[in-house]
Each structure stands twice: as C-alpha cells, then as structure tokens.
Amino acid sequence: MHQWSVQQWSVVVPAKRLVSAKTRLTPLTSGLGAAGTARHEELVLALLADTVAAALAADAVAGVLVVTDEPRAAAVVGALGAATVGDEPDRGLNAALEHGAAHARRTGATAVAALSSDLPALRPAELTAALRAAAAHPRAFAADAAGTGTTLLCAGPGAALDPRFGRASATAHAASGAVPLGGSWPGLRRDVDTPADLRSAARLGLGPRSTDLLSDTLWSPR
Numbered sequence: 001m002h003q004w005s006v007q008q009w010s011v012v013v014p015a016k017r018l019v020s021a022k023t024r025l026t027p028l029t030s031g032l033g034a035a036g037t038a039r040h041e042e043l044v045l046a047l048l049a050d051t052v053a054a055a056l057a058a059d060a061v062a063g064v065l066v067v068t069d070e071p072r073a074a075a076v077v078g079a080l081g082a083a084t085v086g087d088e089p090d091r092g093l094n095a096a097l098e099h100g101a102a103h104a105r106r107t108g109a110t111a112v113a114a115l116s117s118d119l120p121a122l123r124p125a126e127l128t129a130a131l132r133a134a135a136a137h138p139r140a141f142a143a144d145a146a147g148t149g150t151t152l153l154c155a156g157p158g159a160a161l162d163p164r165f166g167r168a169s170a171t172a173h174a175a176s177g178a179v180p181l182g183g184s185w186p187g188l189r190r191d192v193d194t195p196a197d198l199r200s201a202a203r204l205g206l207g208p209r210s211t212d213l214l215s216d217t218l219w220s221p222r
C-alpha cells in the first residue's frame with residue numbers, strides 16, 4: 001500500500017515491432033540458422049518482460065504503460081499487469097514516448113517517466129530511489145552506464161516529458177533542462193544493446209525471464 005502523500009509515477013516503456021528490434025544483439029543468434037530469428041525475438045521479449053515486471057514492483061510506480069504495435073509484446077506485458085497503447089504516430093522513439101505520456105496524463109497520471117525497455121537487471125528499489133530523487137525537480141534523467149545515453153527520463157506534475165532519446169541523449173536531456181540523477185543504480189543504468197552489455201547485465205543479475213532463456217547453454221553470455 002502506498003502512502004497517499006508520496007508522489008506516484010506512471011512509467012511509459014517503448015517497444016518496437018520485434019522484427020526490427022535490438023538488431024545489435026543478433027550476433028548472439030545469427031549462428032542458429034532459422035531458429036535464430038525466433039530466439040532473438042524471445043530474447044527481446046524477455047528483456048522487456050523483466051524490465052516491466054521490475055517497474056511494476058517498484059513502490060514509487062502507480063502503473064506501467066507500454067507503447068507498442070507488437071501484439072506479442074502487448075500480450076507479454078499485459079499478463080504482467082501493464083497497460084498498452086498503440087505506437088502512434090509511428091514516427092520513432094520520441095514520438096512514441098510523447099504519445100504514451102499524453103495518453104497516461106489523459107487517463108489520470110500526473111508525474112510521468114519514460115523507461116528504456118532493455119533493463120533486465122533493473123531492481124524495483126533502484127527505480128523507486130531514482131523516481132524519489134527525480135521528484136525534487138521538474139524534469140530529471142538517469143544516464144546509462146556509458147554516460148552518453150538515457151535509461152530514465154522523468155517529468156513531474158505540469159512538466160512536459162520532452163523526450164530526446166537517441167544519440168548522445170544524456171547531453172540532449174541535460175541541455176533541455178533535465179537534471180542528471182547521480183545515484184548508484186547499476187541495474188537502472190545497464191541497458192542492453194550489445195552482447196557485451198548482456199554479459200554485464202548478467203553479472204549484475206538478470207530478471208527471471210532473461211535468466212530462464214539464457215540458462216540454455218546455447219545462449220550463455222558468460
């Protein structure tokens with residue numbers, strides 16, 4: 001049960017169609033022939049599911065909204081308890097996040113945050129700590145482990161999300177006035193774009209769906 005006086009966040013998570021998602025991870029599955037495509041899609045879904053499950057379990061989170069046109073992604077996150085909305089206007093990541101944030105606010109959200117969908121080592125407590133820290137500012141963000149990208153962008157009540165994800169997004173978010181959050185949250189900052197990132201996330205400890213998938217020796221990222 002959440003204390004009424006503490007700010008609760010609506011978290012928006014973007015998820016592309018599986019056919020075009022996470023192409024930098026395909027070296028992990030390209031040697032598996034026809035089965036490789038299916039394995040790649042399972043991996044993308046597992047990363048998403050672990051991220052969404054951790055967010056839903058965070059005390060500071062009122063709900064998770066996944067922006068996607070991918071029926072399998074919608075089914076997986078829906079079963080976990082997330083809401084979904086279609087990817088409109090289908091003009092890339094920032095447009096999808098704007099759409100999700102607007103939808104969340106139309107349906108009652110005040111504080112909204114965009115969270116990367118590729119954080120399989122995310123711990124609910126780190127997300128809560130980051131959101132609590134963000135509540136001190138109109139807009140705030142958490143940079144990724146490399147310091148160049150962004151894994152979390154937060155907009156408090158009345159502030160536009162104004163997402164600037166993409167190349168060098170940490171610099172772009174800071175330039176737009178969002179405050180960088182300095183906490184030690186390794187799982188929150190460990191986005192998985194490459195096989196090396198997946199190995200780093202595995203060292204932190206993956207969520208259950210990614211762990212199950214990678215327990216198959218064909219997959220072992222260690």
Ligand SMILES: Nc1nc2c(ncn2[C@@H]2O[C@H](COP(=O)(O)OP(=O)(O)OP(=O)(O)O)[C@@H](O)[C@H]2O)c(=O)[nH]1
Pocket residue numbers: 014015016017020021022023024025067068069087090091092093096116117118193
């Ligand atoms: N809904 C939605 N999500 C998107 C879109 N573009 C990117 N995303 C999601 O945003 C997250 C970050 O995007 P990227 O890092 O560019 O991921 P990606 O394009 O899947 O990965 P690569 O192909 O390896 O570059 C991923 O989880 C994507 O699924 C979009 O147009 N719509």
Ligand SMILES: C=C(OP(=O)(O)O)C(=O)O
Pocket residue numbers: 116144148149150151164165166167168169170191193
């Ligand atoms: C889109 C971004 O990152 P990535 O491509 O690493 O997911 C970002 O950090 O803004």
